Amino acid sequence: MSEIVPVAPIGNKIQYAETLAHSNLLPKHFQNNPANLLFAIEFAEALGMKPIHAITSVHVINGKPSASADLIGTMVRRAGHKLRVTGDDTYAEATLVRADDPDFEFKARWDMDKARKAGLNTATWKAYPGAMLRSRAITEVCRAGAPDALHGIQYSTEELQSLGERPEPASGSAAERLKAASQVIDAEPANEPVNTIPDEVKANTEKALAEGTIDGYFAWLAENDAPAHILNYVNERMPA
Amino acid sequence: MFTPGIYPDLSNEVYHQQKDALSSSGARLLLSKSPLHFKVRQEKSETNEAFEIGTLTHSLVLENDESGAEVLDFADWRTKAAKEAAAAARAAGKIPVLPKQWDEIRAMRDAVWANEDAALLLSGGKAEQSVFWQHETGAMLRCRPDYYVPDSPIGPICIDLKTSVSADPRKFDSSASDYGYFQQQAWYEDGIEALTGTRPTFAFIVVEKGDVPAVSLPELDSEDVDLARAHNQRAIDLWNKCRAADEWPGYAPVPPVRMKPWTRTNIERELENV
Numbered sequence: 001m002s003e004i005v006p007v008a009p010i011g012n013k014i015q016y017a018e019t020l021a022h023s024n025l026l027p028k029h030f031q032n033n034p035a036n037l038l039f040a041i042e043f044a045e046a047l048g049m050k051p052i053h054a055i056t057s058v059h060v061i062n063g064k065p066s067a068s069a070d071l072i073g074t075m076v077r078r079a080g081h082k083l084r085v086t087g088d089d090t091y092a093e094a095t096l097v098r099a100d101d102p103d104f105e106f107k108a109r110w111d112m113d114k115a116r117k118a119g120l121n122t123a124t125w126k127a128y129p130g131a132m133l134r135s136r137a138i139t140e141v142c143r144a145g146a147p148d149a150l151h152g153i154q155y156s157t158e159e160l161q162s163l164g165e166r167p168e169p170a171s172g173s174a175a176e177r178l179k180a181a182s183q184v185i186d187a188e189p190a191n192e193p194v195n196t197i198p199d200e201v202k203a204n205t206e207k208a209l210a211e212g213t214i215d216g217y218f219a220w221l222a223e224n225d226a227p228a229h230i231l232n233y234v235n236e237r238m239p240a
Numbered sequence: 241m242f243t244p245g246i247y248p249d250l251s252n253e254v255y256h257q258q259k260d261a262l263s264s265s266g267a268r269l270l271l272s273k274s275p276l277h278f279k280v281r282q283e284k285s286e287t288n289e290a291f292e293i294g295t296l297t298h299s300l301v302l303e304n305d306e307s308g309a310e311v312l313d314f315a316d317w318r319t320k321a322a323k324e325a326a327a328a329a330r331a332a333g334k335i336p337v338l339p340k341q342w343d344e345i346r347a348m349r350d351a352v353w354a355n356e357d358a359a360l361l362l363s364g365g366k367a368e369q370s371v372f373w374q375h376e377t378g379a380m381l382r383c384r385p386d387y388y389v390p391d392s393p394i395g396p397i398c399i400d401l402k403t404s405v406s407a408d409p410r411k412f413d414s415s416a417s418d419y420g421y422f423q424q425q426a427w428y429e430d431g432i433e434a435l436t437g438t439r440p441t442f443a444f445i446v447v448e449k450g451d452v453p454a455v456s457l458p459e460l461d462s463e464d465v466d467l468a469r470a471h472n473q474r475a476i477d478l479w480n481k482c483r484a485a486d487e488w489p490g491y492a493p494v495p496p497v498r499m500k501p502w503t504r505t506n507i508e509r510e511l512e513n514v
């Protein structure tokens with residue numbers, strides 16, 4: 001049973017996105033980001049769901065749309081296919097029967113051994129094994145049996161994030177993986193906005209240039225151990 | 241008996257005295273030979289020259305510790321003077337070593353540390369820590385990784401140093417199969433996982449003995465390690481059974497023994513030609 005969602009003109013959608021982007025009730029990655037919000041609204045329309053539903057349950061990771069496993073299940077059921085999930089904290093089995101091919105059962109089974117082999121021994125997996133196994137079984141069987149009902153959503157958010165958690169596939173040698181992981185850690189401090197020039201420095205430089213005291217300002221900065229990028233900034237603006 | 245945990249400072253001697261916990265080499269001996277072999281070997285601690293050289297190599301490569309060696313200036317151990325000096329060194333708790341052996345061990349240390357990957361793996365951890373854990377059957381198990389890194393960026397790492405006549409990774413399948421390295425890796429992985437909740441990365445560093453100290457870091461296929469894991473399980477079950485009954489049988493009976501195929505073929509051919 002699909003809901004009828006009226007298709008709004010694009011101008012209205014932009015306004016809607018811009019207004020909604022100010023809401024602090026939105027998930028963080030959409031706050032003050034009307035462009036991504038507009039993407040989610042368009043996506044919701046393609047899926048025939050309400051925008052707010054897509055905003056809260058569709059996540060775009062590295063350009064790939066992803067949804068919760070439950071939403072993926074809902075989409076498949078809405079397309080008319082049957083989906084059943086059984087299991088407990090040790091295994092989950094999902095069975096999908098297509099509306100257009102009721103004699104064949106697609107099956108996916110996940111247990112902790114399979115999860116461990118896939119490298120999924122994270123804290124979330126340890127705390128909620130049943131829910132995580134269930135999610136994996138649902139997404140796997142839906143991908144296999146009803147990809148046409150997923151409108152480009154191939155993976156659940158959790159699946160894409162778990163791929164992101166491991167910078168290198170486990171297939172690399174121990175030393176290669178260690179090197180890669182060490183580089184990620186080494187690179188982290190570089191993400192700090194170390195190269196920004198404080199407004200105060202910019203203003204002082206302008207003022208010193210206007211007053212002809214730029215040499216003195218530069219010397220003062222150097223004496224006070226100003227970071228290299230600030231010294232460079234001032235130096236570049238000094239008259240030759 | 242030790243309670244489950246990682247003991248950083250247990251001496252090699254004390255570790256090897258823990259007969260109430262099964263080690264990986266014990267498990268391999270139980271299956272590859274028999275419970276009788278296991279029992280007899282367990283009761284006498286064996287020391288030979290190869291074992292001593294191995295101990296020295298490990299101290300030197302993993303800890304850069306030269307203190308255990310006493311370098312004695314002889315060409316070999318055949319003279320009476322050499323034998324007496326060696327005995328005196330052992331009595332003082334040292335391992336006697338010939339200059340040419342010592343040079344070879346030092347060359348192996350230098351080669352390992354000159355290998356970028358090996359040097360990376362051998363950092364942030366500690367050599368020769370003793371690990372005890374309890375198996376689900378109640379059996380106490382133990383292992384002593386050559387080098388263990390508890391919290392590297394890729395999680396715990398367990399490193400095993402092997403000296404070999406060839407470090408050629410293309411030939412590692414033979415030694416890995418013959419000496420049960422698959423079982424060893426599965427055993428150590430299980431031990432660390434039982435204690436920390438995380439399966440460690442396992443790495444071999446192989447360094448070649450002789451005049452070319454080549455180094456390689458071969459890795460074992462994970463499916464084969466899982467197969468060996470199942471084999472370990474059989475060893476633990478067998479150990480539990482033998483201990484419960486305190487019966488340590490020799491070789492198990494087999495069905496009536498057949499001729500080797502080539503012997504049969506030869507005989508059959510001869511008979512046909514009569």
